[in-house]
Amino acid sequence: MALVAYGGDSSDDDENAVHNGPNQPSSLVPKSMNAAPAVHKSSTELSSVIKPSVDNTSLTLHTTNHQLEQLRNEKNVLYQPNQRYDVEQSSRPTKKRRNILTGHAEEQAFNEATFKVQHRTFQNLGYAYDPSIDDNGVSGASLIGDLEKARVNLGRDASMFRPDKAQQKQVRSKRSKGDPSVLDGDDSYKGPWAKFKEESTSSDEYEDEVDEEDEEEDAAAATKTNDKAVEDSETAEAKDTVSPSEPTTATSTSTSETGETTQFHGSTERDYLGRTYMFVPQDLDINLRKEPGQEEWFIPKKKIHTWRGHAGGVTGLRFFPQSGHLLLSAGNDSKIRLWDVYHDRELLRSYSGHAKAVKDIDFSPDGTQFLSCSYDRTIKLWDTETGTCISRFGRGNSVANSIRFNPRPEHSHEFVAAMANKKILQFDIRTQEIVQEYDHHLEAVNTITFVDDNHRFMTTSDDKSIRVWDWGVNVPIKFISDPLQHSMPSVKLHPSGKHVAAQSMDNRILVFGATDRFKANRKKEFTGYNNPGFATEVSFSPDGRYLMSGDSEGFAFFWDWKTTAVRRKLKVHNSLVTCISAHPQETSKVATAGLDSPIHYWD
Structure with missing residues (x-):
């Protein structure tokens, strides 16, 4: 009944409320009400x-x-x-x-900075200053936590343990910066990118570290006074022995019989799931497992990355089959290097074993292995993941100018090599034997290209002719020659499989049919670039809309396949462009290399 006399703030209540005058008190409302609980007077102070x-x-x-x-x-x-x-x-x-x-x-x-320092001190050392206010009205006057450790460290917080600038400079001055001419290894050039050794956590430990470094320098100076043989033997033993307690970022394996070595340069060989770099990444905004050439391709405009590692010119570039998440390169420094195309884009592994410059490289259809040929007259089969040299071919034979795996699954264990002694050799990697010879060319064979759904292959030679062969038959089924025809050191199959483009030594790129009659297409001829006497790679975009190649002045040319018109001329290097290759899955990315050592990546 007391709700009748409730005075609210609502306007509706004001209109509907019953107002009683001061002389007319309602009998329904009590005169006074005290709803407060009884509280002791002394408790109000607290x-x-x-x-x-x-x-x-x-x-x-x-x-x-x-x-x-x-x-x-x-x-x-x-x-x-x-x-x-x-x-x-x-x-x-x-x-x-x-x-x-x-x-x-x-x-x-x-103070946020003070709070962070005390929080870090308590986490690492187990003690911190008490932020509570003492009887004197002062906060932080006493320590809490591990008081024994605080007494040993004289109550210092985490910010007081770092050596001063003079001590850091003294330690840095004793560290070797390395040799600028050495890329990898213990003596490699570190420069400003060198990682500092772990700093000590107290001044006493810091002094011990400096003393240990002095002793190591004295021992190194004494070692340098020994003769060359002793020094080499000690270095070899040190490289072969790796302490299991020390983490390493590069692991090496070598074959003592022939001297092939490999070295891993990446941050880690396996991820948290135990997968190596052979696993096609799936955390990207592009599906690397789809069939190449399904999307429209565009001509690149700018450089987005540069890989550096070769000491001389680059002679070969190969993207990993289908996915393209790895890039394999070969150089005049006799080294083969494997690069990461995504994520950190770092150097993953190097393969050493050739005594002279590497001429050509080729991935197997699944990418687990690759072939390499060199001026040292050897052909080697490598394991892409481990870097092991599996087999060696062609000892005592001539130099191989080009090597190609057979793309057909039933012949994936065989490959052919274009030799400088006018022959084409067919090898079986299981027996390491020559199973067939093709010997109809009159001069050194330059290229091998599989055509007609990989049932046949086409070869070019310094005899200025093109010959087409059935697999396993030493009789050419097609012979193409012309008095005005020049040698063709680079040939590429169109993504449609119906045409091949061949770089001629007279500043032209010629087109031939890749099926049936293998006839020259006189209507398609690509010109406009200057490349006299040099061998530059010819490549296609994944969708087949553009043809690309380099010239002797460092330019990359992009032609429209239908109209044969030059669509773009891009300055990519300072000298001859030897290699150009489009990414199989990306819509506008191209890798280029030349006689200068860098490998440029364009988008």
Whole structure:
């Protein structure tokens, strides 16, 4: 019944309310009511008081007593409220109230840097300064936690253990910067990219580290005074022995019989699931497992990355089959290197075993193995993942100018090599024997290209002729020659499989049919670039819309396949462009290399 006399703020209530005059009290409403509970007078001194707050940045509980009010007036505290409590503010409706059962919420101001230092000190050392306020009104006057360790460290926090600049400079001056001419290994050039050794956590440990480094330098100086043979033997033993407790970022394996070596340069050989770099990444914004050439391709405009590692010119570039997540390169420095195309784009592995410059490389259809041929008259089969040299071919034979795996699954264990002694040799990698010879060319054979659904292959030679062969038959089924025809050191199959483009030595790129009659297409002829007497690679875009090649002045040319018109001329190197290859899955990415050592990546 007391609700009848309730005075609300609603306008509807004001209109419908029953107003009683002062001389007409209602009999339904009691004259007075005290609903407050009985509270002992002495307990009000420690009762919780609800106070307002300005912002909602942090929560701190406070109780009102005479001691806390006294501490708030002190000036030497580490933290205090941003805005002191005012009784008048509590009645303002605009102030946001944060009331809780046992106190009030209030913003506090404190030094963030000091808090982080003390937090880090407590995590690493087990002690920190107590932020509570003592009886004298001072915060941080005592330590809490592991007091014994604090006594040993004289109460120093984590920011006091780092050596000063003079000590750091003294240690850095004793570290070897390496040889700029050495790329990998212990003596490689480190420069400003060298990682510092782990700093000590106390001045005593730091002095011990400096003493140990002095002893190591004295031992190294004594070792240098020995003769060359002793030094070489000690170096070899040191390289062969790897401490199991020391983490290494590069692992080497070597074959003592012929001297092939491999070295891993990446950050880690396996990821958290135990997968190596052979696994096609799936955390990208592109599906690398789809069939190449399904999307429209565009001509690149700018350079997005540069791989450096070869000491001389690059002679071969091959993307990993279908996915293209790895890039294999060969150089005049007799080295073969494997690069990461995505993620860190770092050098993953190097393969060493050839005594002279590498002429050509080729991936197997599944990418697990690759072939390499060199001026040292050897052909070697490598394991892409482990870097092991599996087999060696062609010992005592002539130099191989080009090598190609048979793409057909039933013949994936065989490959052919274009030799400088006018022959084409067919090898079986299982028996390491020559199973067939093709010997109708009159001069050195330059290229091998599989055509007609990989049932046949086409070869070019310095005798200025093109011959087409059936697999396993030493009789050419097609012979193409012309008095005006020049030697063709580079041939590429069109993605449609119906045409081949051949770079001629007279500044032209000629087109021939890749099926049936293998006839020259006189209507398609690509010109406009200057390349007299040099062998530059010819390549197609994955969708077949563009033909690309380099010239002797460092330019990359992009022609329209239908109109044979030059669509773009891009400066990519400072000298002859020897290699150009389009990424099989990307829509506008191209890798180029030349007589200068860098490998450029364009988009």
